[in-house]
Amino acid sequence: MIGRINIAICDDEKIHVELLERYVHNWAKKNNIKLGIEFFHSAEAFDFSWSMDKRYHILLLDIQMPGINGIELAKRIRKSDNLLNIIFITAIPDFIGEGYDVSAINYLIKPIEEKKLYECLDKAVQKVPKKEKTILIDVEGETIRIKQEDIIYIEAFSHTVDINTVSEKYATRKNIGIIENELEQNAFVRCHRSYIVGLKHIKRIGKTDIELDNGDVIPVSRRLYTNTNMAFIKYFRGEIN
Incomplete structure (x- = not known):
């Protein structure tokens, strides 16, 4: 278990926020x-906070809110x-199908049953990485969090750096x-001098490539x-973690 779990509650109805708290x-x-634990009474308020600091592990998110709804925020x-x-969190089950698109842990139907919330929180906390390492980079004005284990290699150019991961490539001006x-x-x-490589993603090392x-x-x-070459050998022998 990690030392602290940060939970955000995003719901525009005060009575539900107090109950969830x-x-x-x-x-x-x-x-x-x-x-x-922190509280947000609109999707816009959470979106702003989250864009500045991705410190939250779990988000309890109401779907039906004025302005941006919960599904749009999750996307x-x-x-x-x-x-x-x-x-x-929702009063009606109509949106359940859309949860699969954003890998939601579950849906809770209002009024919330405490036992069912516990089950969801138990499941969520098991998915919180215990020692997962991440880095933060700025990409076109947005702060992006990248899992280090997903980084295949990093390539530096004159004014930008490309971070190549298992899913996509990010371009940043970070040195x-x-x-x-x-x-x-x-x-x-x-x-x-222009490349950093993730040892777990190396298939073969030659003299020049x-x-x-x-x-x-x-x-x-x-x-x-x-x-x-020595770092690669030690990594796969298990001499370094």
Whole structure:
């Protein structure tokens, strides 16, 4: 279990917010969980807070709200964040099918049953990474959180850096040296002045290039070959985690 679970409640009805708050505190006390809890009375308010700081692990999200509804907010979130555990709260079950598109934990129908909320929170907290490492980058004015284990390699250009992951590529102006310092030391290696590679994604190392498990081939410099090869061998022997 991680040290603290941060939960956000987004609902425009005060009576439901107060009920959820009481249930969540009861659940945390029962499970001896340190809790951080915040409240938002509109999707826009949560969206602004989340865009500035992705500190939340679980979001209890009402669907029917003025302005942006819960489904629309969840779709926005999923464009750049697959880690946030979303539990929908709704008075009617009409939107249940759309939850599959945003990987929701579950739907809870109002009035909320405390036991069912506990079951959803138990499931959500199991999905919260215990020691998962992430990095934050700025992409066209948005802050994106990337799981380090998903990074295949990083390539630096004159003014930008491409972060190639298992699902997509992100272009940022963040300096490759700064990114390198934020990465898990035993999981990555600098193989070239313009490249950092994730050790778990290496398929083959040659004298001049590296083949990756996604089929890409990147260069390895003569100066860094020995260090890169040794890091690769130690990683797959289990000598480093």
